[in-house]
Amino acid sequence: MSYQQLHQHFLKISHFNHLDAICSWDQAAVMPDGGNDARGAAMAELSVLIHQLTTAPQLVDWIAAAETETLDAQQTVSLTAIKRRWQQANQLPEDLVMAQSLANSTCEHAWREQRKNNDWQGFKTNLAKVVELAREEAKIRAAGTSLSRYDAMLDLYEPGMNCEKLDVLFGEVKTWLPEFIQRAADIQARKTFIMPQGPFAIAQQKELGMAVMQLLGFDFTHGRLDVSAHPFCGGVPTDVRITTRYDESDFMKALFGVIHETGHARYEQNLPTQWAGLPVGEARSMGVHESQSLFFEMQLARSPEFTKLLVPMAAKLLGREQDVAFTEANLYAVNTRMKRDFIRVDADELTYPAHVILRYEIERALIEGDIEIDDIPALWNEKMQAYLGLSTEGNYRNGCMQDIHWAGGSFGYFPSYTLGAMYAAQEFAAADRAIPQLREKIAAGNLSELFQWLKDNIWAKGSLLSTDELMTAATGEPLNARYFKAHLERRYLSAE
Amino acid sequence: MSYQQLHQHFLKISHFNHLDAICSWDQAAVMPDGGNDARGAAMAELSVLIHQLTTAPQLVDWIAAAETETLDAQQTVSLTAIKRRWQQANQLPEDLVMAQSLANSTCEHAWREQRKNNDWQGFKTNLAKVVELAREEAKIRAAGTSLSRYDAMLDLYEPGMNCEKLDVLFGEVKTWLPEFIQRAADIQARKTFIMPQGPFAIAQQKELGMAVMQLLGFDFTHGRLDVSAHPFCGGVPTDVRITTRYDESDFMKALFGVIHETGHARYEQNLPTQWAGLPVGEARSMGVHESQSLFFEMQLARSPEFTKLLVPMAAKLLGREQDVAFTEANLYAVNTRMKRDFIRVDADELTYPAHVILRYEIERALIEGDIEIDDIPALWNEKMQAYLGLSTEGNYRNGCMQDIHWAGGSFGYFPSYTLGAMYAAQEFAAADRAIPQLREKIAAGNLSELFQWLKDNIWAKGSLLSTDELMTAATGEPLNARYFKAHLERRYLSAE
Structure with a gap:
């Protein structure tokens, strides 16, 4: 049954999310400073894996097939939630995700110093790129829906x-x-x-x-x-x-x-x-x-x-x-x-x-x-x-x-x-x-x-x-x- | 260059080993008891992934090709170490690994109580299966080498x-x-x-x-x-x-x-x-x-x-x-x-x-x-x-x-x-x-x-x-x- 395959697949993803949650806590609560670079690399690798699993090609067919299967009321809601998660991950082209990751982390990193220095001029240069990409994201997420661009972001x-x-x-x-x-x-x-x-x-x-x-x-x-x-x-x-x-x-x-x-x-x-x-x-x-x-x-x-x-x-x-x-x-x-x-x-x-x-x-x-x-x-x-x-x-x-x-x-x-x-x-x-x-x-x-x-x-x-x-x-x-x-x-x- | 592909592939594996190491520490040092079952499932999923990556089919060709490439002395040693890791992971059939995992954890789990009760009769029943599978492992690891069965285990x-x-x-x-x-x-x-x-x-x-x-x-x-x-x-x-x-x-x-x-x-x-x-x-x-x-x-x-x-x-x-x-x-x-x-x-x-x-x-x-x-x-x-x-x-x-x-x-x-x-x-x-x-x-x-x-x-x-x-x-x-x-x-x- 395709629904069962989806169920198992998303349980698998949840195991990796579990590891991500624990390692994120560790990073914030106990990790010594010197561990940060290697941790960052390890967690980025995990993010890539989770994204790959959430956008795995077989999900298209499984979701289509599951929608024709006889499911009880709760399974139907579960399938909708799975589909929503899958759509959100699939909507954005990979180069936009990469560009956002880079622009956001650049802006956020510089912001820490810029805020101390009240440096709006410096900040707004980085923010321009962040906003440009966020508008692009909102446009893509809104496309084909009745939502406005901001609605589409809010809906996340x-x-x-x-x-x-x-x-x-x-x-x-x-x-x-x-x-x-x-x-x-x-x-x-x-x-x-x-x-x-x-x-x-x-x-x-x-x-x-x-x-x-x-x-x-x-x-x-x-x-x-x-x-x-x-x-x-x-x-x-x-x-x-x-x-x-x-x-x-x-x-x-x-x-x-x-x-x-x-x-x-x-x-x-x-x-x-x-x-x-x-x-x-x-x-x-x-x-x-x-x-x-x-x-x-x-x-x-x-x-x-x-x-x-x-x-x-x-x-x-x-x-x-x-x-x-x-x-x-x-x-x-x-x-x-x-x-x-x-x-x-x-x-x-x-x-x-x-x-x-x-x-x-x-x-x-x-x-x-x-x-x-x-x-x-x-x-x-x-x-x-x-x-x-x-x-x-x-x-x-x-x-x-x-x-x-x-x-x-x-x-x-x-x-x-x-x-x-x-x-x-x-x-x-x-x-x-x-x-x-x-x-x-x-x-x-x-x-x-x-x-x-x-x-x-x-x-x-x-x-x-x-x-x-x-x-x-x-x-x-x-x-x-x-x-x-x-x-x-x-x-x-x-x-x- | 195949050596470089291997290099990148094993770096990727190391990122997952990193997460495994931190989550293992967490399990032993800070995790509350009630977290154990879900953690066990998450870490088992990670083990499967690491084993899959270490035995990925493309490694056969990459290793063979890398062995014909011009490498410096340290890269040559690195390649040998990679090949050794790959061989160790590949040697055992998956059903033996699964059987061992089950037999060992059953024996280990029961041992905690049996030891307290000085229960040799109970313990040896479980140990028999563990030894049987370990002998099988040793036999497989020794095959095609000049090592005795115990040597092959020692060599690990x-x-x-x-x-x-x-x-x-x-x-x-x-x-x-x-x-x-x-x-x-x-x-x-x-x-x-x-x-x-x-x-x-x-x-x-x-x-x-x-x-x-x-x-x-x-x-x-x-x-x-x-x-x-x-x-x-x-x-x-x-x-x-x-x-x-x-x-x-x-x-x-x-x-x-x-x-x-x-x-x-x-x-x-x-x-x-x-x-x-x-x-x-x-x-x-x-x-x-x-x-x-x-x-x-x-x-x-x-x-x-x-x-x-x-x-x-x-x-x-x-x-x-x-x-x-x-x-x-x-x-x-x-x-x-x-x-x-x-x-x-x-x-x-x-x-x-x-x-x-x-x-x-x-x-x-x-x-x-x-x-x-x-x-x-x-x-x-x-x-x-x-x-x-x-x-x-x-x-x-x-x-x-x-x-x-x-x-x-x-x-x-x-x-x-x-x-x-x-x-x-x-x-x-x-x-x-x-x-x-x-x-x-x-x-x-x-x-x-x-x-x-x-x-x-x-x-x-x-x-x-x-x-x-x-x-x-x-x-x-x-x-x-x-x-x-x-x-x-x-x-x-x-x-x-």
């Missing part, structure tokens, strides 16, 4: 999402966000809080992180916590590797980073095992993945109820039981501070959407050819002024040169962050309706029903449903941004 | 070595070893020593191990020290991973283990970079590899001169500057204790050869078909009585069931351990002749000339020379066991 990360829907979602957010931020700032200005003072020993921070992971149900027989310069969730579902970085002056950076990655990790650890290794057994989308990390970090862990749990744990494990900063009210205030600032990755959940919408609007216009690279700095400044009241004039470093995404050729990824925040709020609201006394249970540390809800409704579904179907089955409706707004109102506009 | 680990030479080397050792051990025991019985008392904190032991690695020239930009149940040296030359295990009651186990693995590591870290990834650029043999670990552990680190360096470091880093056990004379005595005992892996350098010769004699007869499995326990007991004066009657657990090698189908490996000890003694003697005041330099911590000698004479040679050529170039003659005996006499029969 968030299948089923498109500009039409995004414009509605983000457009609505834009109508209230700037004023909302101002009101939240005013309320916050009337509150006082005490910032916990370091140093916080790394060993104690790690112990706290592990204790919170345990509380959050992370399965340590199928995963680990380590350190890396840029925190991530990697590995494979049977062995999920999350990382963090410690700052001795601020224990909350690592703690909430660990909680965030634990959300990603629990999704991976609870994907449907019967579909392990196949595209249909993977997480639904980048946005849904982000919804799990933000569910854990923003919906759950920054809530007043979870703060009740967290404060005594943190005080005990950090040796701060006598510290006046370690009260529920104070740490809740600290953990829900809002600050208009330049840098997306450091932004709080309230200002974060402004950063994302700004990038979405600019990168979409760039890929569609409506603007050119030279237009970026002025647009960036204009939008930062409008959304956050900040000027980035001449400040490229903390403006359009702050992120690695465009330098690395990743256009269409940014919206996932805010979609994730919206999905998370909607999911939490549904769980809150489904589980009696949820907030009391959280405060008491009884989290099992909440995790069971996530497992049943999100994790165990893998990619068996489309995102709309998944959200509808879990929450009663497709994505609706009102839950996100309601969440922000409750947290930032009430006197909580 | 120690190219150029054979039973004729081993009988001379080991036969001579047997003439003096039992009496030597008795004399050493008598001398030792008249000495006193104080065993350092634990606990020794693991963090301090690790710091000491790292400090000694630094002193021994380990390059931390190209390697790491970690923990695993069974210490080993893994990774790749640009990123060497050594492991140890800590015993809080005895810091010397981990310390000398680390020193041993550092010897392996420095060999790997200093292999010829211009041949990186090719068979000719790899370490010469298992015996020569072991000679480097034993050079570091036995020749260098257990010497009275190195003890002078070690004692203040250990006393300081372990917080034992006031401990009466931490004197040069006492720790030297502790580190050169000799004890006749059952277990090879715990044996000192003086009794170790007895363990190895015993196994050589039995496994050789077994592979050649001169004895059967039922003969092993009695032979083991007889030889342990003769060499070490110990009875293993009925004690299978600490007798013929103590090692994993036979259960795993590794016949022909054991001699490498004692060959390594012999090479090491001969190498040290040559370095001692070549470097003025070597022992004074060691005592003063000036080790650079010694390491340069090893680099020039052993490490940087890779597999460019045969073992005989290597030893002759480095020491003036092929392997000669008299250096090993002289070393043991100086250390165990003098009043040092």
Whole structure:
């Protein structure tokens, strides 16, 4: 049966993806510097192999034959996911892939120094090539579909999402966000809080992180916590590797980073095992993945109820039981501070959407050819002024040169962050309706029903449903941004 | 040029070997238990790929063509090494490889429990299949060569070595070893020593191990020290991973283990970079590899001169500057204790050869078909009585069931351990002749000339020379066991 051949072939590919995931983790978390060149060569060889397997000539016939075979409903969805993976790999001509790999890595590599030097002139020269090739990619991916060029890129990360829907979602957010931020700032200005003072020993921070992971149900027989310069969730579902970085002056950076990655990790650890290794057994989308990390970090862990749990744990494990900063009210205030600032990755959940919408609007216009690279700095400044009241004039470093995404050729990824925040709020609201006394249970540390809800409704579904179907089955409706707004109102506009 | 095609093909294989090495390290050092099944499947897939690449049909023609091409002297040696690797992979029919893989892993897996239960009857049932297939392998490998069946197995680990030479080397050792051990025991019985008392904190032991690695020239930009149940040296030359295990009651186990693995590591870290990834650029043999670990552990680190360096470091880093056990004379005595005992892996350098010769004699007869499995326990007991004066009657657990090698189908490996000890003694003697005041330099911590000698004479040679050529170039003659005996006499029969 051709479907079975495809099934076996994609399991084989997943074995090589497994090795890639582990060696990537190793490279980021433990590899000594001197190992990098040989590792790079070895991993490039593996990438070539995986690409060859994903575009193997026999797949054309197998897919055609499998489409005529009698399959059950789940196999049919699995076949669609396989075909999608195969098409994505086959769409691009090899010379474009090579040219992109070269241009993106050149731009990304130079960006590290150029950003430090605020060197927009240098950066834009490299970026021109990256954008030229990304436009070419978008054109090829859109050809023969009803998608616009940017839609085609977006679809890589968030299948089923498109500009039409995004414009509605983000457009609505834009109508209230700037004023909302101002009101939240005013309320916050009337509150006082005490910032916990370091140093916080790394060993104690790690112990706290592990204790919170345990509380959050992370399965340590199928995963680990380590350190890396840029925190991530990697590995494979049977062995999920999350990382963090410690700052001795601020224990909350690592703690909430660990909680965030634990959300990603629990999704991976609870994907449907019967579909392990196949595209249909993977997480639904980048946005849904982000919804799990933000569910854990923003919906759950920054809530007043979870703060009740967290404060005594943190005080005990950090040796701060006598510290006046370690009260529920104070740490809740600290953990829900809002600050208009330049840098997306450091932004709080309230200002974060402004950063994302700004990038979405600019990168979409760039890929569609409506603007050119030279237009970026002025647009960036204009939008930062409008959304956050900040000027980035001449400040490229903390403006359009702050992120690695465009330098690395990743256009269409940014919206996932805010979609994730919206999905998370909607999911939490549904769980809150489904589980009696949820907030009391959280405060008491009884989290099992909440995790069971996530497992049943999100994790165990893998990619068996489309995102709309998944959200509808879990929450009663497709994505609706009102839950996100309601969440922000409750947290930032009430006197909580 | 066909040689160039082979060169590129084997570099490609080395990239996959790189991934295999890192994922194997990961499995032993950091992987959580629950990751094992999926990892096993992924690594099996990689093994199949590496075997396919090493036996790719085009290699027949490329090798034949390359043999007619004009190559320089080093390329000629490289081609021979490539051909050897290719032949070894091609010799065995695939069904034999599969049958062995199954039989060996079944036997090894069951052995873990059977050993605990002293269950020889259970063990020998599985071992029968392993031996049957190993005999088949040996027969195939020997066919068309002048080698005996056991020689053909030995040649896998120690190219150029054979039973004729081993009988001379080991036969001579047997003439003096039992009496030597008795004399050493008598001398030792008249000495006193104080065993350092634990606990020794693991963090301090690790710091000491790292400090000694630094002193021994380990390059931390190209390697790491970690923990695993069974210490080993893994990774790749640009990123060497050594492991140890800590015993809080005895810091010397981990310390000398680390020193041993550092010897392996420095060999790997200093292999010829211009041949990186090719068979000719790899370490010469298992015996020569072991000679480097034993050079570091036995020749260098257990010497009275190195003890002078070690004692203040250990006393300081372990917080034992006031401990009466931490004197040069006492720790030297502790580190050169000799004890006749059952277990090879715990044996000192003086009794170790007895363990190895015993196994050589039995496994050789077994592979050649001169004895059967039922003969092993009695032979083991007889030889342990003769060499070490110990009875293993009925004690299978600490007798013929103590090692994993036979259960795993590794016949022909054991001699490498004692060959390594012999090479090491001969190498040290040559370095001692070549470097003025070597022992004074060691005592003063000036080790650079010694390491340069090893680099020039052993490490940087890779597999460019045969073992005989290597030893002759480095020491003036092929392997000669008299250096090993002289070393043991100086250390165990003098009043040092």
